[in-house]
Amino acid sequence: MREPMAARMRPFTSTIFAEMSALALRTGAINLGQGFPDTDGPPSLLADVAANVTGGVNQYPPGPGIPELRTAVAEHQRRFYGQEVDPERVLITTGATEAIASAILALCEPGDEVVTFQPYYDSYAATIALAGATLRAVPLRPGPSGSPTFAFDPDELCAAFSARTRVVLVNTPHNPTGTVLDREQLTLIGQLAVESDAVIVADEVYEHMLYDGREHVPMATLPGLADRTLTISSAGKTFSVTGWKVGWVHGPAELLASVRAAKQFLTYVSGAPFQPAIANALALPDSFYDDLASGLQGKRDLLSAGLRAAGLTVYPSSGTYFVVTDVAPLGVADGVEFCWRLPDLVGVAAVPVSVFCADPDLGRTLVRFAFCKRDEVLAEAVARLANLRKALAA
Numbered sequence: 001m002r003e004p005m006a007a008r009m010r011p012f013t014s015t016i017f018a019e020m021s022a023l024a025l026r027t028g029a030i031n032l033g034q035g036f037p038d039t040d041g042p043p044s045l046l047a048d049v050a051a052n053v054t055g056g057v058n059q060y061p062p063g064p065g066i067p068e069l070r071t072a073v074a075e076h077q078r079r080f081y082g083q084e085v086d087p088e089r090v091l092i093t094t095g096a097t098e099a100i101a102s103a104i105l106a107l108c109e110p111g112d113e114v115v116t117f118q119p120y121y122d123s124y125a126a127t128i129a130l131a132g133a134t135l136r137a138v139p140l141r142p143g144p145s146g147s148p149t150f151a152f153d154p155d156e157l158c159a160a161f162s163a164r165t166r167v168v169l170v171n172t173p174h175n176p177t178g179t180v181l182d183r184e185q186l187t188l189i190g191q192l193a194v195e196s197d198a199v200i201v202a203d204e205v206y207e208h209m210l211y212d213g214r215e216h217v218p219m220a221t222l223p224g225l226a227d228r229t230l231t232i233s234s235a236g237k238t239f240s241v242t243g244w245k246v247g248w249v250h251g252p253a254e255l256l257a258s259v260r261a262a263k264q265f266l267t268y269v270s271g272a273p274f275q276p277a278i279a280n281a282l283a284l285p286d287s288f289y290d291d292l293a294s295g296l297q298g299k300r301d302l303l304s305a306g307l308r309a310a311g312l313t314v315y316p317s318s319g320t321y322f323v324v325t326d327v328a329p330l331g332v333a334d335g336v337e338f339c340w341r342l343p344d345l346v347g348v349a350a351v352p353v354s355v356f357c358a359d360p361d362l363g364r365t366l367v368r369f370a371f372c373k374r375d376e377v378l379a380e381a382v383a384r385l386a387n388l389r390k391a392l393a394a
Helices: 007-012 016-027 043-054 067-081 095-107 123-130 154-160 183-196 253-263 274-281 286-309 335-346 375-385 388-393
Strands: 090-093 113-118 134-139 165-171 199-203 229-234 247-250 322-326 366-370
Touching: 007 123, 016 335, 043 274, 067 090, 067 247, 067 274, 090 095, 090 253, 095 123, 095 165, 095 199, 095 229, 095 247, 095 253, 113 123, 123 134, 134 154, 154 183, 165 183, 183 199, 229 253, 247 253, 286 322, 286 375, 335 366, 335 388
Parallel strands: 113 134, 113 165, 165 199, 199 229
Antiparallel strands: 090 247, 229 247, 322 366
């Protein structure tokens, strides 16, 4: 019998999130590995969905998404970023992951290259492999103590571009490192994309989760980039409903048509009762968005302090749900092995950063923890982590 799986997919038979979440469940550990909140979204959003389900909004929505949600996404971009988006150029997807996959599959031919930063969200490498394209991963490295967290070397970024570069896949705020790329960094990325005539796919799902006064700069708002940028976001992170899988992508008409062509043969449509509810939620007052960021910043600080007290090096997180640590000060040489042991050691689960890297040595001793949990859960995790040195020495 022939090999049952195509060679390009053999490295992607499972995800670290599924493995570590299963380990947490099996051991009863506090799951700080997978990035999902342990509270539900705004009550008004939940009530709207319940009314939609019982009110018969359960059949296929229109292929591009319901007009109300597409209009709400366009209004959101105008409200927060001064960006003029035509609702006809908004496509509703089954989460941001499908939007990313649809974009890469639609735009890339075998032999094309996709530039992105490593570590990266794990679906990036799998999607690029599905398209038959080649991943060009530029390292984000931690800076010296006291400096801003992970950053790229401009020379390494420039060297990653070639005549074959088709897409630049940019994630800011960045999962897993918590880095927020600034205007100067994004401008350089945009200049290189223009020089290579590459499409920018901007994964901005953590756009409302920024801390310490940091600013989110959508790539499409930078001069000369709107006509080559596909902007992706979703409701899952912003409204704490990650299981609903409702995302969106907007951009210039020709690029969006290409994405729609691929998307329609993946899920076709989804989320009928969720879409009108999310349209309403996007119009929630500024206080909702402010409270989201300030609440998560407090959670970040609570967990970060506990991780430092446990003996880990903690890198500053400027956005997302995540904080990255280095476990080397504990005498640990392999983050993967550490994460498999951690639930048994102290009853906490995390994920190793090396699995998000084309070069595993880049993040060999780095471990990511999620802080999007209730304060009491984080406090209990911190109490357990306080026993880590003793458990490792036993």
